[in-house]
Amino acid sequence: MDFGYSREEEEYRERLCRFLDENLTEEIARQNWEDRGVGSEGREFSRKLAAYGFLGMSWPKEYGGKGLSPTYEFILLDELGKRWGCHVPLDVGYTMVGPTILRRGSEALKSEFLPRIIEGEIEFCLGYTEPNSGSDLASMQMKAVEEGDYFIVNGQKTFNTECHYSEYHWLAARTDQSRGAPKYKGISLFIVDMDSPGITIRPLWTMSGERTNEVYYDNVKVPRHRMVGEKNMGFYYMMEAIGSERNQVFIPMRLYSLLQELVQYARDTHHNGRPLAEDPLVRDRLAQAAIELEVARVLADHSRWLESNHMPLSYEPEITKIFTSEMEQRLVDTGMQLLGAFGLLMEDSPRVPMRGRLAWYYLHSFMTTIGAGTSEIGRSVIAQRGLGLPRSY
Amino acid sequence: MDFHFTEEQRILRKTARDFLEANCSASFVLEMEKDEKGYKEDLWLKMSELGWMGLIIPEEYDGVGGNLLDLVVMFEEMGRVCLPGPFFSTIALGALSIMESADDGLKSEFLPAISRGELKLTMAHEEPDFTRYDPYSVGLKAIKKGDAFLLSGTKMFVPDAHVADSIICVARTDGQPPARYGLSLFIVDAGSKGLNLRPLKTMAGDKQFEVSFNDVRVSKGALLGRLDRGSDLLDSILRKAVVCKCAEMLGGAQKVLEMASGYAKEREQFGKPIGSFQAVQHHCANMLIDIEGSRYLIYKVAWLLSQGIPAVMETAACKSWVSEAFKKVVSLGHQVQGATAYMIEHDMPLYSRRARIAEMSLGDGRYHRTVVASQLGL
Structure with missing residues (x-):
């Protein structure tokens, strides 16, 4: 140890x-x-x-x-x-797409993309979710039909964040249309130039002001050599990458600065002539948040250690993801209660504390337990893979 | 970064698991709850023959020379079977106190005998005024009289005082509670004149006592560490004892999860194992999430302390988190296993009763969060 x-x-x-x-x-x-x-x-x-x-x-x-x-x-x-x-x-390319290209891509794809990712030059956006395929991702309907040296792609993606400034779409589409084939066995992965003719991007605005997108494909031609790995193996590539992706996205230390700012606020802010930091309830709540951050850090350290030593990742990154995202919501709630009515003020308001960051964190925090897989799907994964319970879906 | 246990630690765990499964069944634990003494001397001696009493004691004092992580492994296994008896008191409160005091005379006097299983110890710390745990609000007085001290006052929640040969008593030699300054630690012969025990009846049938000191005389050689400055020593003892207590809880929680998930796989309703229902799966997943967080935090704290790093914040975080986690795990364990686990002869109540005892032992979550708050700079 x-x-x-x-x-x-x-x-x-x-x-x-x-x-x-x-x-x-x-x-x-x-x-x-x-x-x-x-x-x-x-x-x-x-x-x-x-x-x-x-x-x-x-x-x-x-x-x-x-x-x-x-x-x-x-x-x-x-x-x-x-x-x-x-x-x-440019985190999607660096932490999600790059590693899969490295594992599964052809030599040509590796030489074309990896150096530019490492140079911090290019970004990708994930093209997985569809209007009718969220948690049940393998049910996706976007079609890629082979025609000579190209695939012709048609369909719609949604909640594809980063598409409006990325160079490439990391697209999952159905390449086996035959009936009766298991749905997760007919999907392939492609790298698509975002400026390809036939792609339309429409913004979707979230409640916390982030932009995400709907993306429409209308007879988009994707060269065959831009398919990643083998045909119909895409869903497996997506799933084998998921543990590492969780390790690289759910970083407990991203919550450190919010906690520190709340501690500072409690020290600097007075009520009836005494700092909030002397209130036992404030102390208890902030201490609890700090304890949870310690827990999140050891959970992350453990699943990172597995990855760093090339050991199989199973339910462990899922635990890190669920714990970190849910602790973010609890931390934000602690902050909202600490700041009281002032926590409602947005960044350009008079008398706003903490540059309005807390209000933004609150609005943002609803996403963390949904994006990249809901906590509910995650808990079933933990129960099934971690404890060997029977499948529920 | 390395989460592996050493080969020796893996063997230690396996030996402990096999031995305890063979020698400490749930019915034995229930029997010991009702037994006045609360443990069996022959089991104690067998554990001693296996070298467990000397696990953490240095080789020069006839011990095995293990480290805190070895002890954590041992306490995990003991917590798994709810081992009754004075092992925790003797080792985590007793031997560790003497080792932390760095007093060579006391070490030679006590450690080899503890190692051989011939000596049992405990610590008398809390008092009737500990309506809220605070390690420094000690009022029991030790008054210097010539070459000796006279101890007067009452201690509460002293584990295994009825079988201890010596009691480490936290006393006030200067100032008033809750001052940190003015505490001193004494090692008191349990047969001393003026010592009186009253057994407390706890919900887990463990053996805890009210111990009153009525002008109990101890020589100045019985002082552990420095006069009036015992709080630093006490803190360092308690940090190690805390991680041992957490390891005990972890072992219990892990066993509860195994019972619950095992039941969820076997028990069928509506023609399917109940473990295929998401509501039940999510209960089980929540248990695993809380246990994994507890596990790695305990190992991290044990590692930090074994490196000589005080880890004040991490230790307090650990006790607060693990106390709460164990409670949550037993609640969910009961929920998954339904009415059958509510029966007195089921194993579950052993754990749900002990979860509360362990939560309050060495400071509850509320207290440890006050430590974390101070460490944060609040």
């Missing part, structure tokens, strides 16, 4: 912290966190992260990586997260 980091890992962290303190701003963090669209500041920060050698630590050398342990990636995500909940600006 060892919860420490090696000397090399600690040195990397120190170097990274110095870099982030100089180069990262709250604006950049928010461009990604709030899906406002990674603008020029975020793009520049992304290239700088790469140029200073902080991207690609665990990626193979032949594609521009350094061939080291994934532990370095988690250090990067923790240190970014500590600062306003930041993430790698």
Whole structure:
């Protein structure tokens, strides 16, 4: 049992912290966190992260990586997260798409995409969810029909975030239309240029002001060589990636800065001449939030450790995901109760505390237990894979 | 980062599991709840022969020289079967106190005998005024008289005082409760004149006592650590004892989950195992989530403490979290197993009663959250 980091890992962290303190701003963090669209500041920060050698630590050398342990990636995500909940600006490509290309893509796809991902140049958007396929993702209906060297793709995707600023769509579509075939055995994955003729993107606005999208495909031609791996194996590729994706997206340290700001608020804010920090109830609630963050961190450390040592990921990242997302909701509720009526104020209001971040976090927090798989699906996965209970669906 | 146990620790766990399953059945635990003494001497001696009493004691004092993580493994297995008897008191409260005191004389006097299973210890800390747990609100007085001290006052919730050979008593030598300064620790012979025990009746049938000290005389050699500055020593003892208590709870919680998920796979209603219903699955998943969080937090704290890092925040977080988690796990365990587990002869009530005892032992969640709050800078 060892919860420490090696000397090399600690040195990397120190170097990274110095870099982030100089180069990262709250604006950049928010461009990604709030899906406002990674603008020029975020793009520049992304290239700088790469140029200073902080991207690609665990990626193979032949594609521009350094061939080291994934532990370095988690250090990067923790240190970014500590600062306003930041993430790698072009995170879908870096944490989700890239690893699957590496595992399943052809040599041509690897050489075309991996170096540019590691250089912080390109972003992808996920094309999974459809209006009638949410939790039951394998029931998706978008069609890709083979015609010579191309697939002709038709159908609709929804809640595809990042599409309005990404270069590529990471698209899952049905390639086996035959009746009676199991639904999860007829799906393939494609990389589609977002500027391909026939693609229409329509914005959808969330309750917390993020933009997500509906995407329509009308006879879109996708070259055959842009299919990832084998035909009809896409759903398996999506599922084998899910554990690692959870490890890279549900970063408990992203909640650290909110907790710290609430502690600071409790110290600085007075009622009847005494700081809120002296109120036993305030102390109890904030302590509980800090305890839950400790729990989330060890859960994440455990599932990260499995991944870093190439051990199979099963229900463990699901636990991290559920715990972290639900603790975010509890933390936000604690904050709302601490700030009282002032917690309702949005960022451009007079007398707004904490730059209005808490109101935004509250509005945002509904998504965390739904996006990337609901807590309910997750709990069934935990019961079935973790405890061997019979299938329920 | 490494979550593996060593080969020795895996063997230790296996040996402990096999031995305890063979020697500590649920019916034995129930029998010991009603037994006045609460444990069997022959089982104690067998455990001693296996080297368990000396597990954490250094080799120079005839121990095995293990570390806190070894002890965590042992307590997990003991918690799994609700092992009755004074092991926790003797080792986590007794031996660890003497080891933490770094007093070579006391170490030579006590540790080898504990190792051999010849000596049982406990700690007298809480008092009638502990209506809210606070480790420093100790009022029992120790007044210096020549070369000795006279101890007067009343202690509460002292585990296994009826079988302890010596009692580590937290006393006030200066100041008033709840001052941190002015506490001193003494090791008191349980046969001393002026010591009186009254058994308390707890819901788990474990053996806890009110111990009154009526001018109990101890020599100055019985002082553990420094006079008036016992709080630092007490804190470091309690942090280690806390992680041991948490490990005990973890073992119990894990066993409850195994019972509940096993039942959910077997029990059929509406023609299907109830474990195929999402409502039941989600109860089981919630138990596993709480247990995994507890598990890795306990291992992390044990690792930090074994590295000599005080880990004040993490230890308090651990006790608060695990106390709450164990309670939630037993509630859900009962819910999944229905009326059958509500019966007195079922194993479940052993755990649901002990969850509450363990929650209150060494400070409840509320207390430990006050520690976390201070650590946060509140």
